[in-house]
Amino acid sequence: MAIYFTSGTTGSPKMAQHSQSSLRIGYTLCGRYWLDLKSSDIIWNMSDTGWIKAAIGSVFSSWLQGACVFVHRMAQFDTDTFLDTFTTYPITTLCSAPTVYRMLVQKDLKRYKFKKLRHCLTGGEPLNPEVLEQWKAQTGLELYEGYGQTEVGIICANQKGQEIKPGSMGKGVLPYDVQIVDENGNILPPGKEGEIALRLKSTRPFCFFSEYVDNPEKTAATVRGDFYVTGDRGVMDNDGYFWFVGRADDVIISSGFVHLPLLESNRLPGGISYLGDVVIKGFFSSSRYRIGPFEVESALIEHPAVVESAVVSSPDPIRGEVVKAFVVLSAPFKSSNPEKLTLELQDHVKKSTAPYKYPRKVEFVPELPKTITGKIKRNVLRDHEWGRT
Template identity: 30%
Template sequence: MNLARYCLTSATPDPGKTALELVGAGGALLETWSYGSLTRAVLSVAAGLRATDLSPGDRILLRIGHSSDFPLAFFGAIAGGFVPIPTSSQLTASEAEAILADSGARMVLHDGHTVLPNAGSATLLGPEALVELKQAKPGDFAETHADDPAFLVYTSGTSGTPKGVLHAQRAASARRPMYSGWYGIGASDRLLHAGAFNWTYTLGAGLIDPWANGATSVVYDGPRDPDLWPDLMTDTRATLFAAVPSLYRRILKYGAVTPASFPDLRHGLTAGEALPASLYREWRERTGRELYEALGMSEISTYLSSSPSVPVKPGSPGKPQEGRKVSILSELHDTPVPVSGTETGLLAVHRDEPGLMLGYWNRAEETAAAFRGDWFLTGDRARTDEDGYFWYEGRADDLMNAFGYRVAPEEVERVLAADPQVQEVAVTAVPAREGVCLITAFVVPALPGQLDADRLAAHAAENLAEYKRPKVYKVLEQLPRTPSGKVRRSVLREGH
């Protein structure tokens, strides 16, 4: 089993059918890739990479922005038997360097527009090399197996250090329950995704699943003002649209939206953040379209959702997709004891789930700690109701959700604490309004009452991706702590 081959050939699409459209401002068509041309280009990249000094299974760090080069490099690496590492174009040099060092990547493939790490002993290939890779003579898909590594993504760890999540070749086919359990997708669909390629949400919902169903993926590369999206959905004839709840909220606030808008759209898809019931109702009322939510994570993709076959209960992400083994375990026992009735507990997925990661990269102890017996703990708390719907009740740890990205407060705190004007700092996500939380830094200045917040924000901008940076800075005389000295983030959130 090879993930790239599964995505590009499992639906046996007509080679001449459009697989990928890249559109710009005003819906202008910039690039069109048929399934035949896309497959050839992917196999060219695969062959070109095989001609280097890489060995099968070697990691390749991708520093490529939002262009067609990203999917060609990502799927080309997998097709060649290598392990790509997608990264956000927003990462700073130090953040990218940390991932490079941790992953042991042998190569850095970049487009000339992203910030680069110090490559060290890794081979650095830029835009010219990308052109040469795409022009290589196409080869064959690597004969990998279901449990062989396919790709490595980095996510925030509870320790504040990003950790690699290693996925197997089977990860794509394991997403089948989502086809009817969330999307309701078919070969005639045109799916427009609003996210960046490096994000697992976009990789899956924007590329892997449309192609595995012979559908067309529509990718937008242009200004991202919220009022542009209604016309963009219309101009691209999108039948499905995927985004985070915060973008749907901004579309409703700034865009001209009526039931006559985007006439080809059947329904919207949302994940990455909890969907407030009020936002769902407003979208439903103003557009006349359904909005189906899914709950998932980098380690497994989505496993709970509503869909055309699972009616929405506003405020709930839905039910387990068909075939998924999901449970809620007691928070009071070390052994996996399912809770009863509507009791809140720890949301868990069975280790037999084929979409579950192979493990955390080079973190055997942390991988083992994520399980209770045969159950993988997602880190989320939830309950069920009498109809089998799940209700999200927040995180069991301190990880923050910043517009769909999970961010560890410790990582942000470590950067801010390096500024000499900071004596102590604690970071947490503080509710701003319903469904919106802002990363907030609570700072104890080194000199009482003196803090240059602009200087501190500039320091954060040099060392943190934009989505990790605090949006609010507040000065405190001291941080609230437990008797054992641990910062009480809940007090900061509640007393902001």
């Protein structure tokens, strides 16, 4: 038996207890099919040792395939040290959080010749399509994203031999039956947003955690009907690829208002009557929109001014809550006029996604709060916005 701590992106870390079969069999599948490791490989997994991804990439999955694990005692991540290491040592496989790749693509990577690098992986957070495309353009290498949790290991992945759809987490992996379900545990059809879930019945997969230690209520809350629910929302397309929307707690529910100008009759466009013969100076219709932060963040990072961003809900007296973006700027834009740049970024998101998804509030920050494993702590930013800190 082993206990792993969750990363704590939505609250205090929880202790997830795993069994012997979960460790050995689950990690064997991961090492063979996602990490694509052979006994001749050298893998550098940049995950902190407190995270299950370290156990996957740095210990069990690697050693079970007979691969060599590379270790570097960097006090903190430095892009120059990182790139010098890859030009010096014959590392074949790199596994790191998207944060590292977002920083690396800011460099001129074509100046560096990696000795043996052949396979690059990422996980822990969604990978922005723009980063994937920049990495491939500069290095010639694909980025294979994997999605998983401390509780259950790798759930979805882009694996060697599969087409990579930029922005997708890939397809469900063995031994899991991955589905999108609604609030009642019913399977949703392709294209419908719901919660990412794993089938538990009739046979419970052997890679599952046993329980949250000393927390039976939270353990029970992970089950909905025949499924284990991850707490993450997503969509599956017709080809079986999964697309991350956001943590259920991170999804922003905002009202959109459409204003129709002054009408000189009692007819709306299309011949629809309203309020008899009364003339109203302006007319509003409203809708409730579900906005996933990852889509907005991916749109923002397409702009050359943005190194990375975090999108959360922010209180609004009219709409209830609106989209707010915390943005880390690239060096050439740090002295830009903030009001002008805000309008430029808002317009960019409107054109890249949809008009109602743009961030109505933008704050430029030197860095984003992160866990020790490199995940953005959106809950810290959200709590600050809502006065809960």
